[in-house]
Amino acid sequence: MSVLDILKEAAFEVLNRTKLIAGTEEASTKFGKGAGGDISTGIDLVAEQAVLDTLQRHDFKPTILGEECGIIHGDTGYLIMDAIDGTTNAIRGIPFYCCSLAFASEFKLSAVTDAVIMDLGNGDLYTSSKDNGAFMNSRRIEIGRWSGSEMELQNMVLGMNISGVSHEILNNLSSVLSMFKHARHFGANALELCYLARGLIDVYLDVRNKIRITDMAAAYLVVKEAGCKIYSMNGEVLDSDLIPNHTLSFIAVRNEAIYKKITSEVSVFK
Amino acid sequence: MSVLDILKEAAFEVLNRTKLIAGTEEASTKFGKGAGGDISTGIDLVAEQAVLDTLQRHDFKPTILGEECGIIHGDTGYLIMDAIDGTTNAIRGIPFYCCSLAFASEFKLSAVTDAVIMDLGNGDLYTSSKDNGAFMNSRRIEIGRWSGSEMELQNMVLGMNISGVSHEILNNLSSVLSMFKHARHFGANALELCYLARGLIDVYLDVRNKIRITDMAAAYLVVKEAGCKIYSMNGEVLDSDLIPNHTLSFIAVRNEAIYKKITSEVSVFK
Numbered sequence: 049m050s051v052l053d054i055l056k057e058a059a060f061e062v063l064n065r066t067k068l069i070a071g072t073e074e075a076s077t078k079f080g081k082g083a084g085g086d087i088s089t090g091i092d093l094v095a096e097q098a099v100l101d102t103l104q105r106h107d108f109k110p111t112i113l114g115e116e117c118g119i120i121h122g123d124t125g126y127l128i129m130d131a132i133d134g135t136t137n138a139i140r141g142i143p144f145y146c147c148s149l150a151f152a153s154e155f156k157l158s159a160v161t162d163a164v165i166m167d168l169g170n171g172d173l174y175t176s177s178k179d180n181g182a183f184m185n186s187r188r189i190e191i192g193r194w195s196g197s198e199m200e201l202q203n204m205v206l207g208m209n210i211s212g213v214s215h216e217i218l219n220n221l222s223s224v225l226s227m228f229k230h231a232r233h234f235g236a237n238a239l240e241l242c243y244l245a246r247g248l249i250d251v252y253l254d255v256r257n258k259i260r261i262t263d264m265a266a267a268y269l270v271v272k273e274a275g276c277k278i279y280s281m282n283g284e285v286l287d288s289d290l291i292p293n294h295t296l297s298f299i300a301v302r303n304e305a306i307y308k309k310i311t312s313e314v315s316v317f318k
Numbered sequence: 319m320s321v322l323d324i325l326k327e328a329a330f331e332v333l334n335r336t337k338l339i340a341g342t343e344e345a346s347t348k349f350g351k352g353a354g355g356d357i358s359t360g361i362d363l364v365a366e367q368a369v370l371d372t373l374q375r376h377d378f379k380p381t382i383l384g385e386e387c388g389i390i391h392g393d394t395g396y397l398i399m400d401a402i403d404g405t406t407n408a409i410r411g412i413p414f415y416c417c418s419l420a421f422a423s424e425f426k427l428s429a430v431t432d433a434v435i436m437d438l439g440n441g442d443l444y445t446s447s448k449d450n451g452a453f454m455n456s457r458r459i460e461i462g463r464w465s466g467s468e469m470e471l472q473n474m475v476l477g478m479n480i481s482g483v484s485h486e487i488l489n490n491l492s493s494v495l496s497m498f499k500h501a502r503h504f505g506a507n508a509l510e511l512c513y514l515a516r517g518l519i520d521v522y523l524d525v526r527n528k529i530r531i532t533d534m535a536a537a538y539l540v541v542k543e544a545g546c547k548i549y550s551m552n553g554e555v556l557d558s559d560l561i562p563n564h565t566l567s568f569i570a571v572r573n574e575a576i577y578k579k580i581t582s583e584v585s586v587f588k
Contacts, residue, residue: 136500140475140518143440170413205410210480210501215492222485230406231480233503248410 071141134236341411404506
C-alpha cells in the first residue's frame with residue numbers, strides 16, 4: 049500500500065468518525081492546549097486518533113508532526129497532520145472544515161511528496177503526489193479554464209485570512225482589498241487553498257504570520273501540483289523547515305502574472 | 319395555496335433549473351446590466367425566469383421588485399426577489415449562493431410577511447412567516463444553544479462583508495475585527511444571515527452601504543423571527559421603503575447584548 053493510499057484511508061476514517069460530531073457539544077469540549085498552542089477540542093482529538101489508528105493498522109511509523117499531539121518520533125519520513133483544519137467551523141456546524149495530511153521525505157515543506165485533504169463538509173477528496181499532479185475525487189485539477197489573461201483583477205475572487213488581523217496589517221491589506229470587487233474568507237486555510245487549486249478563487253493570502261506548517265503542508269503540494277504559485281513575503285517560493293510551531297505568511301496565486309500585479313502596488317509585499 | 323407555499327415552490331424551481339448551470343460557462347454569460355445595476359448573468363436570468371413562471375402558474379400577480387427585472391407592476395402586495403444571491407460564487411462554482419424571495423403586504427421592509435431562502439448549494443430551505451417563527455427544512459430555528467452569556471466576544475464568529483470595502487470603512491472595521499478571533503465572509507448576504515439565524519455565526523454586518531432591498535428582504539424576516547436583532551447604523555431597528563435601488567448598511571446580531579458590546583467601542587456605529 050502506498051503512502052498516499054494510507055493517507056487517503058486515514059482521511060476517510062476521520063470523515064467517518066467526525067461526521068456526527070460536528071456542531072454538537074462533543075465537538076466543542078475543551079481539553080487544554082494542544083502542541084500548536086490552540087485549545088484542543090473533542091473533534092480535534094477524535095480526528096487525530098482516527099489518523100493515528102490508521103497508521104498503526106498499517107504499521108506505518110513516520111515521525112508525526114501534529115497540531116494537537118506535537119512531535120511523535122518515528123523511523124521513516126515525516127507525517128504532517130492537521131486532523132481538523134477549521135476547528136471553529138466544525139464546532140459551530142459551518143460546513144467548511146477539512147482533514148489535512150502530508151508526508152515529507154525530509155524536514156522541509158518542499159520535501160512533501162504526498163498530500164491528502166478531505167473536505168469533511170461534503171466528502172470531496174483532494175490528493176497529490178509530487179510531480180504527478182493534483183486531483184479532486186480522482187479527477188485531475190489544474191488552474192483550469194480561468195486562464196487569467198482575459199479576466200481583470202477586479203473581477204477575480206480574493207481569498208484572505210482576516211481572523212484576528214492587526215490594525216497595521218489590515219491597513220496594508222486595504223490596498224489589496226481595493227483591487228478586487230470580491231473578497232472571501234471561509235475559515236479553513238487548507239480547504240481555501242484547494243479552492244484556489246480548482247480555480248474557484250484566484251488568490252489566497254495570509255499575511256498575519258500565524259499559519260503553522262501543520263495547516264499548510266498538504267495544501268502546499270496540492271496548490272503547486274495544480275500549477276498555482278505560492279510565495280513567501282520576500283517574493284521567493286515559499287519553503288520552511290517542518291517545525292510544528294513555526295508560523296508563516298504567504299500569498300498563493302493562480303499564476304505569476306496575478307502575483308506581479310498585486311505585489312507591484314502593495315506595500316505589505318515590499 | 320398560501321403565499322409561502324408559492325414562494326417555496328418557486329425556490330425549488332430555481333434549484334432545479336440552476337443545479338447543472340452553476341460553475342459552467344452558461345452561468346457566467348453576461349447580458350448587460352440588470353435593474354439593480356450589476357451585470358445580469360445567465361444563471362441570474364434562468365433563476366428569475368423560474369420564479370416568474372411559478373408565479374404565473376398560480377396566477378399570482380404581486381408587484382415584483384427584482385434584482386434583474388426591476389419593477390413589474392401587479393395588483394396584490396410586493397414580491398421582493400433576488401433569484402440568485404451570491405452570483406459570483408454561483409458562477410465560479412463556490413457552493414455558497416441562494417435564492418431569496420420575500421412577500422410584503424406594504425411598501426416597507428418591516429411589512430414583509432413571508433420569506434423563503436433556498437441554499438442552492440445543498441438544498442437547505444429557510445422559511446418564515448411573520449409572527450410564526452423561522453424554520454430550516456421545516457424545523458424551527460432559534461438563536462439556539464449558543465445563548466451568549468457564557469461565551470466571550472473574542473470566541474464568537476463575526477461575519478462581515480468586506481468585498482470592495484473602502485479604505486476608510488475598513489479602517490473603522492478594524493476595531494470590530496480586533497474584538498473577534500474568528501472572522502468570515504462567505505459571499506452571499508442572505509445565506510450569511512441564515513447562518514446567523516441558526517446560530518452558526520454570532521454577528522453579521524455590512525456597513526458598505528451597498529446592500530439592496532432585494533438582497534435583504536427575505537433574510538430580514540428570517541433573522542427577526544429566529545429571535546436575532548438587526549439594526550441600522552443609527553442604532554434603530556432596520557427598516558426601509560422597498561425601493562429596489564436603495565442601498566443599506568446594517569449590523570445583525572444574535573442578541574442585543576452583543577450589539578451593545580460592539581457598538582460601545584467602535585466609532586463606525588457612533
